[in-house]
Amino acid sequence: MRHQINRRLLLTGALGSSAALAAACATQSTPELRVVETPAAPPSPLPPNMFGPKPGIALLSRNENPYGPSPRVMPAVAEATGQGAYYADTAYLQAMIAEKHGIAPSQVALSTGSGEALAAVAMAWGAEGTLVVPSLFWETTVLYAEQKGATVRRVPLTEAWDIDLEGMEAAVDDSVSLVHICNPNNPTGKLLDPVALKGFCERVSKKCTVIVDEAYNELTDDPDGNTVMDLVRAGENVIVARTFSKIYGMAGMRIGYMMANEENASKISSYVMSWMGAPQVAAAVAAYNDEGFLAMSKSKVAEARAMVSEAVKAAGLTHLPSETNFIYVKVPDAEALRAAMAEQQVMIRGPYGELTEWSRVSMGKIADVERYCMALKAYFA
Ligand SMILES: Cc1ncc(COP(=O)(O)O)c(C=O)c1O
Incomplete structure (x- = not known):
């Protein structure tokens, strides 16, 4: 012995x-x-601060959740990395997502961040017809398809900065293959009326596919009331996109998913180019039902939103209502504000195209949001 x-x-x-x-x-x-001897931890092979914000930077420009990932993720990723010699099996994650939403696993299409599947949808449907989209939304993936030849029809937002459902419906003709809705919308943060959106989806999905990007759904006050998953469950021609990048705080892990009827889910999967890695899949499985972590994230985001809202009002400014982890603030000059904030190492979004009087700030760590509030106060003093 x-x-x-x-x-x-x-x-x-x-x-x-x-x-x-x-x-x-x-x-x-x-x-x-x-x-x-207890072996000393080997020195990290990575250069310092390779990932995450550099020291001293308040990163409030990318709608990330700095409280993530859930503490359950690290051991799961370590275990999966130990089995990194083998291609990853995604069936368990698909089954988990399917169970939560009352659909079959074959109705879940995974991708490397929801961005990849959104690009896949824009490419697949863009090859078949025109894409109808709002004039202002998270359009990276539609731009990607447009650069590759897809035709895109943009419908202006309403005066209240809502996606114009009537206008979108009127823009659908025989040439249209897909209508893309983002709810809540980015960068406005605004939510559509759920009844109006459901009716819209029911009618429009008879003529073409409707995709609703629900990246921020879990951050809204009533996630179940604000989703169109009922229509996916009913087998309609409606796709819902979700991501682990926002409330789950795993933007760097790159995991997203789409839920759709079987035909659309397999079409999306056939256009998705990457294979999920074992650490990604393990991270998603570990985090998916960590209700404690999700509640904590949501409450931190709400706390930060209240701080920003108060600071915006105190500065004599206004903002759009938001149930997301960012706020769209009306300012005299969004680029000037971005540059002044950057001097204080507070990073916020610059203007979107010609919308030079709107500035988007993401919620982050409370201390960083505090820095934004102080800088805003000083700038407008
Ligand atoms: C509305 C919306 N959809 C999708 C994405 C893409 O997220 P990811 O590819 O990290 O899932 C973003 C990113 O900010 C977004 O704002």
Whole structure:
């Protein structure tokens, strides 16, 4: 029998007094006693601050959730990395997502961030007809398809900065293959009336596919009331996109998913180009139902929103109502504000195209949001 005694245990006395140890060593049952050193943690092979914001930076420009990931993620990723020799199986994650939403696993299409599947949809449907989109939304993936030849029809927002559902419906003709809605919308943060959106989806999905990007759904006051998942469950020609990048705080892990009827889900999967990695899949499985973490994230976002709202009002400004982790603030000059904030190492979004009087700030760590509020106060003093 061979006993290995950790040096740290000896030094901290966890094995009792040295006399007791000597006695233990003298017994017949412990013929060999070997002291091993606790191996020092190997130095990190990564350069310092390779990921995440550089020291001193308040990163409030990218709608991330700095409280993530859930503490359940790290051990899961480590375990999956240990099995990194093998291609990852995604079936369990698909089943988890399907169970939560009352659909079949075959109705879930995974991708490397929802951005990849959104690009896949824009490419697939863009090859078949015109894409109808709002004039202002998170359009990166539609721009991607447009650059590759897709035709895109943009419908202006209403005066109240809402997606114009009537206008979108009127823009659908025989040439249209897809209508893209973002709810809540980015960068406005505004939510559509759920009844109006559902009616819109029911009618329009008879003529073409409707995709609703619900990246921020879990951050809204009533996630179940604000989703169009009922229509996916009913097998309609409606796709819902979700992501682990926002409330889950895993933007850097790159996991997203789409839920759709089987035909659309398999069409999306056939256009998705990447294969999910084991650490990504493990992270998603570990985090998906961590309700405690999700509630904590949501409350931090709400706390930050209240702080920003108050600071905006105190500065004599206004903002659009938001149930997301960002706020769209009306300012005299969004670029000037962005530059002044950057000088204080507070990073916020610059203007969107010609919308030079609107500035988007993301919620972040409370201390960083505090810095934004102070800088806003000083700038408008
Ligand atoms: C509305 C919306 N959809 C999708 C995305 C893409 O997120 P990801 O690819 O990280 O899932 C973003 C990113 O900010 C977004 O704002």
